[in-house]
Each structure stands twice: as structure tokens, then as C-alpha cells.
Amino acid sequence: MRKLLIVEGLPCSGKSTVSKHIAEVLGMEFTDEGSGDHPADYEFHAFLSESELAEFQSEERELISAAAEKRCGGYVVPIGGFSGALFDRLLAHKIYDFLPWETEKPIMLDKWRSFAESAASSAGHVFNCVFLQNPMCETMMRFGFDSSVSEEYIREIYDIIRPLEPFVVYLKTDSIAAEVKRAVPERGEEWLNGVIDYHCGGEYGKSLGLSGFEGYISALEERQHRELAILGHLGIDSIIIGNFKNDSQKAYDEILAAIFAK
Structure with missing residues (x-):
């Protein structure tokens, strides 16, 4: 029986909406990004x-x-x-932001192990990201590591949660810039400036001389490319949904069918 469903994708792809809906339909515990007390992550x-x-x-x-x-x-x-x-x-x-990788990595893997042990006897969890997004933000954006390093780390996490029979829903975005622009009125200019600074100011962004909105979008495009490649290499049960917002009901039907089919 599946004990862990994870919804991944870029910012503004619909992860929160989809993960919350899945949790409600399946009667599983929903944990949103930034909830403050994540069972598998250290947010602050x-x-x-x-x-x-x-x-x-x-x-x-x-x-x-x-x-x-x-x-x-x-x-x-x-x-x-x-x-x-x-x-x-x-x-x-602070974990994420200041710790060196050799210190941070074992701390995060320990957190995943602790979660996996407790989740085995639970009714099941639905996460908004943390499996791909958080590791990629650290290994790729912050530290500027090669994709192989990111994949190795994510595979270690997968090995830990494998007994939970995890399933990943990946919300693929084709029009990344348009989706981000559409979200700015709700999220605000301060949010946009913050994510631009983060993605352009880390080792990945600096190595390519990224700047401004265009630099941010370029970083997201490459992140999505790497995440989809890693997802394909892992062998984890998953489904890729293209442009969820175009037909959300059709997407929900496909997601639920895939979860129960595998």
C-alpha cells in the first residue's frame, strides 16, 4: 500500500492545489511547502x-x-x-542557506530516515515537493553541483523511502515565464525579487552570469530539464502531467488512475 505521494514541478505549476486535492480524495495527510513543521524536511x-x-x-x-x-x-x-x-x-x-554540503547532506538523510520509520504505520502522506525541488535547489542552485551529484543524492532519498511505495506526480510546465508572470499579482513583487536573487545569486546562477527575470526563467528551464531526466533514471513510480491548469479535471483523473494502476 502506498504511504507517500509527492507532487513536484516548478513554481506556479499547481503543486499546492494538486497535492491538497489528492490528499482530500484519498484521505491522506497533506503537508504543504512552508508549513513550518514538515515531517521529512527542516524548513527553518x-x-x-x-x-x-x-x-x-x-x-x-x-x-x-x-x-x-x-x-x-x-x-x-x-x-x-x-x-x-x-x-x-x-x-x-541555518540548514539550507548556510551549512556546508558535507554537513547538511547527512542531516537531511537522517530526517528522511526518521520520517520513513514513522510513516510506515500511518494512513499515508501527500507532500507538496521536497523530494526533487529541495535537493535541486541546494545541489544545483546553491552549490552549483553537476546533475550527477543531484541524482546521486535524490537516489539516496529514494532508497530510504522505497518501502513506502512512493509515487511522484510531476507537473511539467511548457510556458514557464507566462506562469510566473501570472502568479506575480497574487504573490507580489517581493516574492519575485526574492526568487530572482536566489536563483541568479547562487553558484549555478553566478557561474552562468544569470541576472534578472530572464536569468531566473533560464535557471528554472534547466532545473525542470534535469528533474525530468533524474525522475526517468530513478525508476520510481510516477506520472508526468503537462500543463495541468489547461484541463485540471482531466489531469486529476489521469493522476488517480496512475496511482492505483501501478
Whole structure:
């Protein structure tokens, strides 16, 4: 029995809408991107080694230890519960954004293992992304790694969740620029400026001299190309839906049929 369904695709492709609908139809637990307490991801957490924790003042260490979870030889700390100077110091150790890859990777794989163990006895989960998008944002956009490195990491995640019989719905976007422009009135210029800065300012964007809206779209086009290639190599059960928003009901019918057929 499938315990994990994951909806992937580029920004503005309809991932939230589709994943929520699938969860409602199948009676599974839905976890959206940015929910704050993701069972398989660290969205706003810091990681401190024992030596890094020792650099804080005694009172600060007590506060951090009380909020933290001991994992991977260190401490995973939810940053949102802190403020002021202590918040700023913890932010410098944020998972995603600041940790070196050799530190971050085992922490994330450990989180996936923890989720896989707990999900085995659950009614099932539906995730909005995290299987492809988050690893690609880190390995490709932030660090500028080759696609083979991204694929190796994603395959490690797949090996961990394989007992859950995962199924991936990939929402492929043909008109990427048009979909992003259509979303700006709702999401705002601040959102657009943020994603442009992220995609053009990371190692991938800098290596190609990407800038502005065109640079952002170029990065997304390459990311989608790589994600679809990796998805094909993995052998994971999946379906690719082209331009979901053109005929959402037809897409839903195809998705549900594919989930039960495989």
C-alpha cells in the first residue's frame, strides 16, 4: 500500500492545489511547502555541533538545548522560537542557506530516515515537493553541483523511502515565464525579487552570469530539464502531467488512475 505521494514541478505549476486535492480524495495527510513543521524536511532550523554550541553563553546554551533535538552528533534547533541577537546567531547556522554540503547532506538523510520509520504505520502522506525541488535547489542552485551529484543524492532519498511505495506526480510546465508572470499579482513583487536573487545569486546562477527575470526563467528551464531526466533514471513510480491548469479535471483523473494502476 502506498504511504507517500509527492507532487513536484516548478513554481506556479499547481503543486499546492494538486497535492491538497489528492490528499482530500484519498484521505491522506497533506503537508504543504512552508508549513513550518514538515515531517521529512527542516524548513527553518539551525544545526549546531557540540563545539559550536559551546561558543554560546551559558544561559543561551540552556535555551538552545531546551528547544533542540539531538541528531547527527549535534543539535537541530527550531529558529522561530528565538529573537534578537540569539536569533541572528542561530540564523548563521541555518540548514539550507548556510551549512556546508558535507554537513547538511547527512542531516537531511537522517530526517528522511526518521520520517520513513514513522510513516510506515500511518494512513499515508501527500507532500507538496521536497523530494526533487529541495535537493535541486541546494545541489544545483546553491552549490552549483553537476546533475550527477543531484541524482546521486535524490537516489539516496529514494532508497530510504522505497518501502513506502512512493509515487511522484510531476507537473511539467511548457510556458514557464507566462506562469510566473501570472502568479506575480497574487504573490507580489517581493516574492519575485526574492526568487530572482536566489536563483541568479547562487553558484549555478553566478557561474552562468544569470541576472534578472530572464536569468531566473533560464535557471528554472534547466532545473525542470534535469528533474525530468533524474525522475526517468530513478525508476520510481510516477506520472508526468503537462500543463495541468489547461484541463485540471482531466489531469486529476489521469493522476488517480496512475496511482492505483501501478
